[in-house]
Amino acid sequence: MIRPGGTVRELLNQIPGQNATVHGWVKTRRDSKGIHFLHISDGSCFSDLQVVVEEGIVPEEQMRSITTGSSVRVDGELVESPAAGQKVEMKAHSIHLYGTADPVSYPLQKKGHTMEFLREIAHLRPRSNTFGSVFRVRNALAHAIHTFFQNEGFLYVHTPILTASDCEGAGAMFGVTTLDLMNLPREKQSGKIDYSSDFFAKPAFLTVSGQLEAEIFAMAFTNVYTFGPTFRAENSNTPRHLAEFWMIEPEIAFADLKDDMELAERFLKFVINEVMNRCEDDIAFFDKRIDNTVLSTLNNVVSSDFEHVTYTEAVNILEKSDKDWEFPVKWGSDLQSEHERYLTEDVFKKPVIVTDYPKEIKAFYMRANDDGKTVRAMDVLAPRIGEIIGGSQREERLDVLKTRLAEQGLEESAYWWYLDLRRFGTVPHAGFGLGFERLMLYLTGMKNIRDVIPFPRTPGSADF
Ligand code: ATP
Ligand code: MN
Numbered sequence: 001m002i003r004p005g006g007t008v009r010e011l012l013n014q015i016p017g018q019n020a021t022v023h024g025w026v027k028t029r030r031d032s033k034g035i036h037f038l039h040i041s042d043g044s045c046f047s048d049l050q051v052v053v054e055e056g057i058v059p060e061e062q063m064r065s066i067t068t069g070s071s072v073r074v075d076g077e078l079v080e081s082p083a084a085g086q087k088v089e090m091k092a093h094s095i096h097l098y099g100t101a102d103p104v105s106y107p108l109q110k111k112g113h114t115m116e117f118l119r120e121i122a123h124l125r126p127r128s129n130t131f132g133s134v135f136r137v138r139n140a141l142a143h144a145i146h147t148f149f150q151n152e153g154f155l156y157v158h159t160p161i162l163t164a165s166d167c168e169g170a171g172a173m174f175g176v177t178t179l180d181l182m183n184l185p186r187e188k189q190s191g192k193i194d195y196s197s198d199f200f201a202k203p204a205f206l207t208v209s210g211q212l213e214a215e216i217f218a219m220a221f222t223n224v225y226t227f228g229p230t231f232r233a234e235n236s237n238t239p240r241h242l243a244e245f246w247m248i249e250p251e252i253a254f255a256d257l258k259d260d261m262e263l264a265e266r267f268l269k270f271v272i273n274e275v276m277n278r279c280e281d282d283i284a285f286f287d288k289r290i291d292n293t294v295l296s297t298l299n300n301v302v303s304s305d306f307e308h309v310t311y312t313e314a315v316n317i318l319e320k321s322d323k324d325w326e327f328p329v330k331w332g333s334d335l336q337s338e339h340e341r342y343l344t345e346d347v348f349k350k351p352v353i354v355t356d357y358p359k360e361i362k363a364f365y366m367r368a369n370d371d372g373k374t375v376r377a378m379d380v381l382a383p384r385i386g387e388i389i390g391g392s393q394r395e396e397r398l399d400v401l402k403t404r405l406a407e408q409g410l411e412e413s414a415y416w417w418y419l420d421l422r423r424f425g426t427v428p429h430a431g432f433g434l435g436f437e438r439l440m441l442y443l444t445g446m447k448n449i450r451d452v453i454p455f456p457r458t459p460g461s462a463d464f
Helices: 009-010 115-120 127-151 211-221 256-279 280-290 295-305 311-320 337-347 398-407 412-423 436-444
Strands: 019-032 035-041 049-053 072-081 088-099 204-206 223-231 243-254 309-310 352-358 374-382 386-394 431-434
Touching: 009 019, 009 049, 019 088, 035 072, 035 127, 049 072, 072 243, 115 412, 127 256, 127 280, 211 243, 211 412, 211 431, 243 256, 243 386, 243 436, 256 280, 256 295, 256 352, 256 374, 256 386, 256 431, 256 436, 280 295, 280 436, 295 436, 309 311, 311 337, 311 352, 337 352, 337 374, 337 386, 374 431, 386 436, 398 412, 431 436
Parallel strands: 049 088, 309 352
Antiparallel strands: 019 035, 019 072, 035 049, 072 088, 223 243, 243 431, 352 374, 374 386, 386 431
16 A cells, blocks of 8 residues: 555445545535535546535635545545445545645536547546546556466567568558758768668668567567557548557467467457456446447457358358448458448357458468468457457468568568578467557447547647
């Protein structure tokens, strides 16, 4: 314990009849017949601690300043609560006021603020009910992810955030430079920017994925995972895309696509289960107030065996449906969100793993199938969200990998170390990438990805 008294979470589980101290922020205040009722929150759990201040206990002068948003310490006695839904409340003996919050200008007064408004006050929104729940779930989810992999003996590897190679081409990259933008050095002949005097002596970027480096570590530690920030300078203003987001990327050696799919299913079930247990009140809140399908879909994922279907089978199903698609379905083009949701929500009514995509729409490192047309890729589709995980078995054969690089117009020299892994002790291996915030959307039922990360970065917006 870092300060005396205990958290609201701890106090709510105490037996009545003892003195205690609570520190927190006043969420609401109600006055009735000279008695004041304060709801105190310290973020430790969904519930507030009700503090009852009886007449004459605290000078009225001081009581006037204890309004919504102010910060207090209350010393008092825990007593049995007559209110429904809570065991104990606190009968105040004295209150120390740390900081006031002017009721006229404190922006978090009323209930029912829009998400857009709350985004503009990202420095205060963590104190609201919704964002309290969001960030407790986010914390529990991050912990569950580490717990899962650590329990299974995976090594956590920190892949670089600054990178000088656009190895994957997974998305548009943010450039990083210390060159003087007003006075860029130019190569004499070509007039191109001369990066030799830049910090890394070549163009550098923020990473879009840690996968290729994770593969290096899988070729030494067998089972590894990354969990870190990734950046994409895609100018897509959607409720599903951020410029800065967190990605989980396991990589497993001596493993094929089947092992990869089993891992993905086991992983999703474990972390969802963990969060449902640890954040029961928060998830119940989301189900009640944000999206009434949250609990049923989460239970559905935890309890059902994921469906498996090849891309080709999926395209057949989609072509036979009488849906009016915004994007036409054709073998060879990527599945769009509407197709993915139809498969998982209408056809199979549970999570679906689609495998063996056409090689033209997937990355060069995915293992080629013998049909010469498809690769050992897998996407996990979940109801309400569509794609939540993208993964593949990796091409471990040197000659095939070189052919694939050439087919996609990529320079072998840029991938020298990646090719070396196939020269020296290559093994079948596989992995996947999961967007942390996409999983957050799933767990919370929140509609916009900007509302499940503390400080969203999107085109035109990097406040706080
Ligand atoms: P999408 O088609 O949704 O843009 P993608 O095909 O670009 O996804 P990958 O390159 O496979 O995605 O990235 C792995 C995972 O990272 C995705 O499955 C998704 O969960 C997540 N992800 C990708 N781009 C973003 C983004 N801009 N913001 C948040 N999460 C993202
Ligand atoms: Mn994308």
